[in-house]
Amino acid sequence: MHKPELLGGGSLEQFAMVDVWLEVEAHQHHPAAGAIVMQCLITPLIGGERDQAVIDENADKLRAMFEIYEARLSRSKYLAGDFVSAADLSHFPLMRYYATMVEALPHVRAWCEDLAARPAARKVAELMPLDFWLSKKDEQ
Template identity: 90%
Template sequence: MWVGQLGTQRNYASNDDTQAMVNAGFTWLRLEGIQFLVPFLPSHGQISSLVDCPAGAQHSEQRSTHRSKNCHCCRAASTDLIPQKRSPDQRFRGAAAAAMAAANKAVKVYGWAVSPYVARALLALEEAGVEYELVPMSRDAGDQKIGGHVPETRFGQVPVLEDGDLTLFESRAIARHVLRKHKPELLGGGSLEQSAMVDVWLEVEAHQHHPAAGAIVMQCLITPLIGGERDQAVVDENAGKLRAVFEIYEARLSRSRYLAGDFVSAADLSHFPLMRYFMATEYAAMVEALPHVRAWWEDLAARPAARKVAELMPLDFGLSKKDEQ
């Protein structure tokens, strides 16, 4: 039998101890087949009532004086001072409903899913199985800039995540928060070594892979879509950098299935949004030429969460549809 008080638990094996706690004002609660003794919290009306005692004493707010079965005035005033027996469901329904409402409050993500930054946040939510609402922005408000109707952030960029009273920005921070809260195994779980390796390869993605791959995607896909001309010198420079990164990935992936080890993690998933666009360029041949990197990418792209997010990421970034309008 377990006794809980203010978030702590104690194991009482003695029947005498159990009865003593019942006499002291604890009451039974059953949750999922387990019985708990918890402190009874009387209502405002119950603790404020005063009843004259024939013995000459006047009852105070202390509940313990009202538990005496030998006090006739307590018996007479039982409907006022002594709580009537109610089922645990009745007693805690209000608190449980409030807790469930808070837990199930819809998470909101502000931004456009075509953005690899927003897609990174969405992918974490999909992997964790969290229900969310995607709140698209108006391009007329200024591309990645947030309008005044959106939660304020320090830099005014998307994505922004609202999770209850918590507001976050920066896509990798959002992804970490979501996974830490809902699916910590994708951050290495309880292993310090695995968590450290996830952190290492998340840093590699952010500082080695993303800048080079992003420059290629910008020059090869986005610039032509907005009527610009590709800067081949920028492409060549970053293609050289990215090729070196992929060669390191190939060596790593020849020893483990994923970057942080033999388990998929946030370090792998963080690559997906930008790689989705990169693989639509002619420089995807760099990946195809490396068997372990190719297998790793195909594995990521086949994940149900990645496939769902990819449906929101047209390769023209939705710009062609806007031009047609």
Template identity: 50%
Template sequence: MAMKVYGLPMSTNVARVLVCLEEAGAQYEVIPIDFSTAEHKSPEHTSRNPFGQVPALQDGDLILFESRAISKYVLRKNNSELLKEYNISESAKVDVWLEVESHQFDIPMAVVIYQCLILPVYFGGETDVKVVEENLEKLKKTFQVYEKRLFKFKYLAGDFLSLADLSHFPSAYYLLATPHATILDEFPLVNAWVTDMLARPTVKKVIEMMKATA
């Protein structure tokens, strides 16, 4: 039975789950949730995700929310090597860098995406340049750490691709669509890492899904 993913692929959190499903070769179905009609706040959807957010995943009787938890479930169920769970040391490093992605990358990146892409396009608002600059500085500090790490290893957790890397892809893709994509020019190893990640067939497939629902 195919797993059901509730949400739109254009969402970074939904895209994170979708790329894991693609990497795992799992069968799945995307069930769109219409934010314009507040469907995400409906009793039906909040029974899946009590915070009224996306994604939610249904696998038989099991219902999960929170994209990183869903991603781990999908990869574990399909025995993916992206978690390195057969090696306690390597799996711990994956966990560390997934935490870094969640706290040091995704938070400032979400602000930049909202200010540069969502607010002006979907709400007709004006980008707050000061807020963007403040969060770009936070991103630069994160990228400085990444640059040093990628000098030692091919990927963040080591010389192997993991969820810690792929979890970055949705926001990294949107960063390239902002006027601030040149921030990556300051960090050549990070730039190469992003380019390599976006070239993966699974990522390309999800990007097409993101474009189709934007």
């Protein structure tokens, strides 16, 4: 179903904010989150050993990024404003794996919970592996 409102709430400023946060997801969030997924899920599936240094480096990047998200989400319910957009939804598939990283960030945590409660997000989550560990110490 085509939902043009996911690209912005109608004003040029709202469209621009959606675009900004889509760029943040594509060029900042996704590379760091994707590197962790690669090391924790994909590499073991193909018989490789995960590289903890890569995981740690990218987890640090995500933690710093989530502080920026916390500041933004303290001013609006969603990344681009007070409306859910493609910018928010583009984060969801990987964000569910980082719940423990945002526990101390009330606005990011609320944002994640809000997105996870959406019917479409629940359908996506059903298709994804339940969990993986960010670090060896978490396995103990």
